[in-house]
Amino acid sequence: MNCFKKILAGAAVAAAAFTASAKPSVLQIAQHINDSTIVFPESVETDTHKMMQNWYIQTYTALDQNADSRPDVEVSDEELIKRLGAIPTTIEMPYNSVVRQYIDLYTQRRRSLVETMLGMSLYYMPIFEEALERQGLPHELKYLPIIESALDPDAVSRAGATGLWQLMLPTARGLGMEVNTLVDERRDPIRSTEAATRFLRQLYDIYGDWSLAIAAYNCGPGNVNKALRRAGASENNPEKKDFWAIYPYLPRETRGYVPGFIAATYVMTYYNKHNISPALAKRPILTDSVHVNRRVHFQQIADVLQIPVEQLKILNPQYRQQVIPGDIREYSLVLPANQIYSYIISEDAIVGHDSDRYARREIVEPASETSPATVSDASSQQGEWVTTEQVRYHTVKKGETMASIAQRYGVTLWSLKQANGNISKPRRGQKLKVVTSKRVFKPSETPAQPAPDDQLLVKNDASAPVPGGNTEAAVAETPGASEATQPAATEPASAKSAASDNVASSFQTSRSKQQQAQTAKAATTKKAQAAKKKKNTKKKKNTTKTVTVKPGDSLSRIAKRNGTTVKELQRLNGKKGNNLQPGDKIRVK
Numbered sequence: 001m002n003c004f005k006k007i008l009a010g011a012a013v014a015a016a017a018f019t020a021s022a023k024p025s026v027l028q029i030a031q032h033i034n035d036s037t038i039v040f041p042e043s044v045e046t047d048t049h050k051m052m053q054n055w056y057i058q059t060y061t062a063l064d065q066n067a068d069s070r071p072d073v074e075v076s077d078e079e080l081i082k083r084l085g086a087i088p089t090t091i092e093m094p095y096n097s098v099v100r101q102y103i104d105l106y107t108q109r110r111r112s113l114v115e116t117m118l119g120m121s122l123y124y125m126p127i128f129e130e131a132l133e134r135q136g137l138p139h140e141l142k143y144l145p146i147i148e149s150a151l152d153p154d155a156v157s158r159a160g161a162t163g164l165w166q167l168m169l170p171t172a173r174g175l176g177m178e179v180n181t182l183v184d185e186r187r188d189p190i191r192s193t194e195a196a197t198r199f200l201r202q203l204y205d206i207y208g209d210w211s212l213a214i215a216a217y218n219c220g221p222g223n224v225n226k227a228l229r230r231a232g233a234s235e236n237n238p239e240k241k242d243f244w245a246i247y248p249y250l251p252r253e254t255r256g257y258v259p260g261f262i263a264a265t266y267v268m269t270y271y272n273k274h275n276i277s278p279a280l281a282k283r284p285i286l287t288d289s290v291h292v293n294r295r296v297h298f299q300q301i302a303d304v305l306q307i308p309v310e311q312l313k314i315l316n317p318q319y320r321q322q323v324i325p326g327d328i329r330e331y332s333l334v335l336p337a338n339q340i341y342s343y344i345i346s347e348d349a350i351v352g353h354d355s356d357r358y359a360r361r362e363i364v365e366p367a368s369e370t371s372p373a374t375v376s377d378a379s380s381q382q383g384e385w386v387t388t389e390q391v392r393y394h395t396v397k398k399g400e401t402m403a404s405i406a407q408r409y410g411v412t413l414w415s416l417k418q419a420n421g422n423i424s425k426p427r428r429g430q431k432l433k434v435v436t437s438k439r440v441f442k443p444s445e446t447p448a449q450p451a452p453d454d455q456l457l458v459k460n461d462a463s464a465p466v467p468g469g470n471t472e473a474a475v476a477e478t479p480g481a482s483e484a485t486q487p488a489a490t491e492p493a494s495a496k497s498a499a500s501d502n503v504a505s506s507f508q509t510s511r512s513k514q515q516q517a518q519t520a521k522a523a524t525t526k527k528a529q530a531a532k533k534k535k536n537t538k539k540k541k542n543t544t545k546t547v548t549v550k551p552g553d554s555l556s557r558i559a560k561r562n563g564t565t566v567k568e569l570q571r572l573n574g575k576k577g578n579n580l581q582p583g584d585k586i587r588v589k
Helices: 002-016 026-030 048-052 055-060 077-086 097-109 111-135 139-149 169-174 189-207 210-219 221-231 257-274 298-305 309-315 337-352 402-409 413-419 471-477 493-504 513-542 555-561 566-573
Strands: 287-292 295-297 323-325 331-336 383-395 431-443 545-548 585-588
Touching (some): 077 257, 111 139, 139 210, 189 210, 309 331, 323 331, 331 337, 402 431, 555 566
Antiparallel strands (some): 545 585
């Protein structure tokens, strides 16, 4: 903002040096301008066919399909000069060969473009006039967007200027406009018009001349000041402080800008004199706005209020992703006037409609590789990715096209046409078949797990007779012993004696019976553990398992999870790289 103010301040200082008390009529200079290298603005290249697909044009206006075929009416230079002089404005409208080139362009080669712009003007011109009136500016400035954007709010120039008024990003931000991924107020007809009229007021305050102010709007105050200096404009040479005097020193694109504005003003005023029929209004579109302080998608509004998404896009082009981020701050939504009350009473239903699809998550806990509680079904080791198809039917509403319906359901235009016999233009009320597909992870049934190896150990010493007859004490010392494994209290003494003799014969008789029991227990446990280790090692060496690659998996992750190495995985699976896709099968030892 400060940088923008400095630019304007610098321009004001430079222009002040050229203030003059009087200057000759601009016609004396302008009538002799002849430029064979004129560069027409990008707006004259606007695709007329694309503009005619505009929802507003199709719904609210009636176009003359023979606009280009009807001949223009020949008009003399004298008549053109007379008509320009009759336009009631404080902005001078001089005539010369450059202005004539622009008039011929609009009235001869681009007649259908003029007709379409006349149709769009029914909606946009009242917005422009109201803003110009508030700033105290000439109403004829409403025709600047004709040469800037051809009244297309989504127009973007090769240099990046955007919107009806073709504002560059630094200029827009300097004027306090919001431009980000979701919202671009340069596309907002109301906000951009307010900003553009403020900018024009600032430029006129600097130069005191509308031709120079309009030129500065196009190429910036710096280029205009440079041209003034090169032309020799000063207090002693005031006649040089004029657009037509500095014409050869301006950028080529700007040289045709003021003549283009004059021609646009002429054509929009005298189109009927050239046999051009405007796009007539079928019915007026009455709009109003409502404040939105919740996040909502255009499709949610369209579904609940039963209005076309294309209408919302035309009325609210500033929302670049069709999302109103009302959860960040309050925004304005333009709707047909008869839908305002419906939106207010249905806001909860609109926000809640299909919320799983459009809601933005605020808190997300990432999945953990080590915590089973946070792993979804799709993260299961066993399973596969499968594609499922869902068939639904859509009833065509007024204004909907195959492209808009395909976009709504997230399918391709080709697939939608294929499912409905390759039709191109659906009829209102027609039912269309919509086939959507989705990839889902289908886990396999978990195989029965074998009993833990711990249960395969040799029987515990607690179930064997203990020397010394203290069977109960030995059982109590054995972990995991239960009442069911305790020997009966009525066991005969002879059995105890025989068992004692058998155990004693295996060990040195000098040890105590208690030591003998402990030693036998330790030896048996150690032998069992060694057998288990040997068994597991043999199993690991000789067996492999197959795991299914999960989203986000890599060979290093799988190797770490399964206690192996990347090289081993590559060897087992014949892979040289690390490229994996969800659903792939990987062998692991």
